[in-house]
Structures are given as C-alpha cells and as structure tokens.
Amino acid sequence: MTETTRYSGGGLVHIKNPHLEAMDEDVLYHLDLGTKTHDLPAMFGDVKFVCVGGSPNRMRAFAQFMHKELGLEGDGEELADICAGTDRYAMYRVGPHGMGIPSVSIMLHELIKLLHHAKCRDVTIIRIGTSGGLGVQAGSVVITDRAVDARFQPRFEQVVLGDVVVRGTDLDGGLVEELLACSEAVPDFPTLVGHTMCTYDFYEGQGRLDGALCSFSNEKKLQYLKRAHDAGVRNIEMESTAFAALCGLCGLRAAVVCVTLLDRLEGDQIRASHEVLQEYQQRPQRLVAAFIQRRLGLRAAAGNTRPSSD
Ligand SMILES: O=P(O)(O)O[C@H]1O[C@H](CO)[C@@H](O)[C@H]1O
C-alpha cells in the first residue's frame, strides 16, 4: 500500500513516530541541535518558509539575498550558521541538504522534527536546486508538478526492516500555481511546470554515457530519455521523490524548483562557463524570493534584483 500526503489540522507539522513521545530528549545529531540544549520554539517557532538546496555556499548566498530582498536590517554579511557545530549541514534559516536521497532524507528527518519541537505552523518548504533538462532550453526553471522515480512512477521506495515501503510523492498543486504566477516577476528566463525524475545516481542512473561505468549504448540512452520526455518529465535530479514523500506525509506544503543546466537530449557533460552556471543557479532563488515577498505582501509583480554568486 502506498502512503500518501495528508495535511494535518491547525497547520502543525505532523510527526508519525509514536516512539518520539517517550523520549525525554531529542538530539538532532546532524544539525547539532537538541530539545534540552536549545530552546527550539524560541529559535524557530516563527518560521513560515524553509528553503533547502544542494550546496552550503549557494544557500548562504541565498540567505543573504533574501535578507536584502526582505529589507531586513544590516547587509546580511553577518548571518551566522546555526549548525556551526557540525560540518554535515549548514543553516541560515535556509539550508543545504547535500546530494542525493540519503543526504536529503537525513536532513529532512531532523528538520521536520525541529519544526515539530519548535511548534511551527503553516510552514512552506521549497527545494531550490539544479537539474538536467529534458527537451527544454538550458537555464529554464522547472516547477515540479509531480516527482517521479526512474520508472516514471510517482513513488518513493525505501527498504525498511528488509521490506520495500512505498510512499506517494504528491506535491502541493496550489503552490505550483502560485510559483508559476510569480514567474511574471522574473521574466528574463523561461519558467515551466513539468514532472521531475529523481534518480539514485548522476551517471548511469540518469542515462549518462560519461561515467566510470556504462552498460548501455547511445541509442538505448536516447530511447530512455525520450520515453521519460513522453511521460511528461522535463528535468532530472536526485532528491525530489524523497523530499515530496517525507514533507507531504508530515503535513508540510512542499515545492521543488530547479534550474536546468543543460538539455540531456543534447549531451551529458555540463560545459557552460562558471559565470553562466552561477547565474543559472540564481534563477530558482529569484523566483522563490518573488514568491516569499508576494506571500508576505511585500511585492506586487515587479522584478527583483539578483543574489550575489557563491
Ligand atoms: O543542485 P542540487 O540541489 O545539489 O541538485 C542536483 O545537483 C546534484 C548533482 O550534481 C544533485 O544533488 C541533484 O539533485
């Protein structure tokens, strides 16, 4: 049976683990935070938006960009890493999640418990990342309407106690529409809605011919990518199914917004210059900044500025 998304009453984060209640302390090991050592409601109780992405530098740049876009005091240079006691993740009220499902999954377990312990309500969580495009111009931003696995199914499979547990990967449809509406505020790049394929690997798992191992021909690769495109896939990355499943089951409204670094129907290697890639990486950040500003009533439909590069 597939477990699917359920938004809980009162907008609270919904923890589905009966063992947690019996624990007198919860140590969020990878975040270097805990319920006895930190006053989590005081530190995080007012959080409404959580943005996560792959690299610490990119997320620090995004935190500084948001600081400016929200008109907060100071220049944002002094923003401290809340998780400075560990080098696994970093957090500036936005944070990196590393690469791939195992990394994002560990981070989300602890982040979701953190939001629960902090008694946060009505939280929206957005993954802002990079991806390989499928039949779309490089630099396009894809808002995911459905996260699918490498067989194009909207499911996240995990082996739990030796059995395969299947979880649904529904994302919030209203959030997709809201984000798309915000794309008018950042008109200098294409933004589209499509399915996102999540794989366990960057190379063979995404049909690349340029890994250390390759077990298929160019023809087979293109047949697979074309089948994915026919199934509605417009980009490929490595976290979205786990992200959608965990957030959805815990009652968080979640979205995935990724820029495409290349068109995989045209090649495997990412050859754009450092400057071009830096600018591409800022595109999802600019769209999400426009969304948060609009949600907070800080902007109508005007364009925003650019985050500094990482
Ligand atoms: O740019 P980020 O968010 O890291 O996401 C993408 O980039 C990494 C691969 O280069 C994978 O984590 C993939 O999902």
Ligand SMILES: O=c1cc[nH]c(=O)[nH]1
């Ligand atoms: O092709 C790509 C580019 C970025 N991230 C991915 O997972 N795949």
